[in-house]
Amino acid sequence: MLWEDRHKPGVLWFILSMATGGAWAFLFATFTLVNDPGVTFALANFFWVMIPTAAATMFLLAYEFVFKHNASRTVVAGVFTPILLLFLLSWVNPDNLVFTTDYRVGADGFLYFPNFGGPLKFLVTKVYGYLLVFLAAGMFVGEALRTSGTHRRQTLYLLVVFSMLILSTMVKVAGLVPVYFDLTSLVYSLSGLLFAFSISEHGLMKFVPVAREQTFQEVSDAIFVVNPEGNIVDVNDAAAALFGRATLGQRIESVLSKHMTTAENGAAKTLELRRGDETRFFSMQTSTISYGRGLEGEIVVLSDITALKKRENELDLLKQILSRVFRHNIRNDLNVIAGYAQIIEDASNGDVSEWAGRINDRSTKIVNQAEKAGKIESVFSYDETVRRSLVEDIESVEDSYQLPRSASVCFDIDDVVVDVHPRFDLAVQELVDNALTHHIGPEPPAISVYTEVTDTSVTLVVEDNGPGLPSVEISVLKAQEETDLQHGSGIGLWLVHWIVARSNGELTTDVADSGTQIRIHLPRCEETDGTSDDQPHSVTEQTEGRDLTHENET
Numbered sequence: 425m426l427w428e429d430r431h432k433p434g435v436l437w438f439i440l441s442m443a444t445g446g447a448w449a450f451l452f453a454t455f456t457l458v459n460d461p462g463v464t465f466a467l468a469n470f471f472w473v474m475i476p477t478a479a480a481t482m483f484l485l486a487y488e489f490v491f492k493h494n495a496s497r498t499v500v501a502g503v504f505t506p507i508l509l510l511f512l513l514s515w516v517n518p519d520n521l522v523f524t525t526d527y528r529v530g531a532d533g534f535l536y537f538p539n540f541g542g543p544l545k546f547l548v549t550k551v552y553g554y555l556l557v558f559l560a561a562g563m564f565v566g567e568a569l570r571t572s573g574t575h576r577r578q579t580l581y582l583l584v585v586f587s588m589l590i591l592s593t594m595v596k597v598a599g600l601v602p603v604y605f606d607l608t609s610l611v612y613s614l615s616g617l618l619f620a621f622s623i624s625e626h627g628l629m630k631f632v633p634v635a636r637e638q639t640f641q642e643v644s645d646a647i648f649v650v651n652p653e654g655n656i657v658d659v660n661d662a663a664a665a666l667f668g669r670a671t672l673g674q675r676i677e678s679v680l681s682k683h684m685t686t687a688e689n690g691a692a693k694t695l696e697l698r699r700g701d702e703t704r705f706f707s708m709q710t711s712t713i714s715y716g717r718g719l720e721g722e723i724v725v726l727s728d729i730t731a732l733k734k735r736e737n738e739l740d741l742l743k744q745i746l747s748r749v750f751r752h753n754i755r756n757d758l759n760v761i762a763g764y765a766q767i768i769e770d771a772s773n774g775d776v777s778e779w780a781g782r783i784n785d786r787s788t789k790i791v792n793q794a795e796k797a798g799k800i801e802s803v804f805s806y807d808e809t810v811r812r813s814l815v816e817d818i819e820s821v822e823d824s825y826q827l828p829r830s831a832s833v834c835f836d837i838d839d840v841v842v843d844v845h846p847r848f849d850l851a852v853q854e855l856v857d858n859a860l861t862h863h864i865g866p867e868p869p870a871i872s873v874y875t876e877v878t879d880t881s882v883t884l885v886v887e888d889n890g891p892g893l894p895s896v897e898i899s900v901l902k903a904q905e906e907t908d909l910q911h912g913s914g915i916g917l918w919l920v921h922w923i924v925a926r927s928n929g930e931l932t933t934d935v936a937d938s939g940t941q942i943r944i945h946l947p948r949c950e951e952t953d954g955t956s957d958d959q960p961h962s963v964t965e966q967t968e969g970r971d972l973t974h975e976n977e978t
Contacts, residue, residue: 445612
């Protein structure tokens with residue numbers, strides 16, 4: 425049941441521990457039942473190394489179970505070297521180094537041996553063996569105290585069973601049972617059955633619940649589990665299919681670096697993996713996992729973005745085509761059309777002059793929309809927000825438009841700090857331009873731009889006395905899509921919407937007969953040096969000496 429998980433920390437040593445217990449019981453029973461002294465001594469030589477081998481497998485199991493990474497070959501070799509030495513010398517027993525003269529097979533066919541025996545046997549089977557077992561028990565105790573939930577229950581389960589094994593060997597050493605009876609074999613048999621039940625029903629040694637394990641294996645993303653030293657200790661099926669299971673034990677950098685592509689700023693961007701004629705792209709996401717005593721590993725997830733990358737390249741090509749054709753070629757042609765329409769309008773009268781004026785107006789409108797398309801392109805070129813005072817954006821807006829006759833624009837902006845899109849000024853400029861351009865009515869345009877400030881937010885309000893925003897424009901913005909039957913009159917409000925969304929803000933409208941209020945709600949940042957919320961900075965009066973709250977003379 426655990427063989428497929430043998431590459432995971434602790435599992436192989438758990439399997440070997442159970443195998444050692446089986447060999448322990450089989451050898452003891454065999455040399456006890458066989459009457460031939462030569463066979464008994466030979467089988468006993470194998471039996472004596474089972475005792476420290478059981479301790480060694482318990483120690484390595486505890487080490488990997490607690491620290492969640494595989495023991496190195498050097499550590500494994502060091503642990504088993506004394507055991508190998510005991511096994512080799514037990515066949516020759518130089519100077520009674522392993523067995524004393526009391527070591528014999530009686531007339532009844534049973535093997536009689538003193539509790540301690542020769543110095544090497546005593547050191548390896550008693551001192552060294554119990555040292556490894558108690559070290560393992562100590563690691564299990566520390567893990568049980570530190571962890572919680574399923575992992576703690578698994579740790580306590582292992583600790584209880586191994587404690588029973590330790591006690592059974594002590595009973596044997598103390599001579600509390602007959603020479604032909606080994607309580608440890610019985611405990612191994614019972615613990616094997618208990619372990620089998622717990623593995624099947626509760627996922628013992630599985631390290632993750634069954635549902636999580638299945639998700640880990642079946643998810644389409646390639647997942648690597650990396651220990652604190654940067655070595656890969658586990659991979660899911662998707663990662664194994666891409667890189668092979670031979671990556672286990674390798675450093676994650678050596679596996680991924682040759683496929684890494686970087687952005688211009690040097691930061692890792694994507695992984696480009698070539699398999700034959702196929703090229704696939706992956707994004708990489710890394711998260712930290714904490715386990716053991718203060719250890720931190722990593723989960724590295726590679727998500728296949730090949731289709732997204734292809735779509736991105738197609739959209740980039742489309743953007744270049746539209747930018748060149750629409751923004752440049754068509755705009756230049758429309759400027760020519762508008763110019764000739766203006767000449768015809770000036771040189772004619774009556775219907776011809778009126779028709780030429782309409783051509784001029786519509787051509788100019790399309791040219792303006794092409795320019796706004798360029799602004800939208802600049803909006804999407806920024807991924808980060810900037811922290812600054814709203815006053816800075818409003819000051820850059822004040823000189824960006826021309827007031828029609830009798831129009832007035834009033835600004836009253838508090839000096840508050842916000843995180844906004846770097847071109848937030850375009851949103852404010854578009855709202856003011858929109859109110860001025862689409863104003864209809866006997867009253868001259870009167871636009872107010874002001875802020876409403878709370879402890880946690882600031883609302884920028886653009887208010888006008890025009891006819892109000894058409895309901896179709898509001899519906900399109902709320903639905904965030906345009907259809908054949910429902911679409912806006914232009915792209916200006918979309919420009920505002922995208923800038924506000926990328927500023928982590930919210931755009932709301934309030935339309936009445938008396939005019940329109942468009943409100944931009946933004947989260948407020950902490951004050952920076954030199955900025956005081958108690959002293960609002962009004963830009964109502966003037967910019968560079970020019971009064972903006974005025975009516976243009978006819």
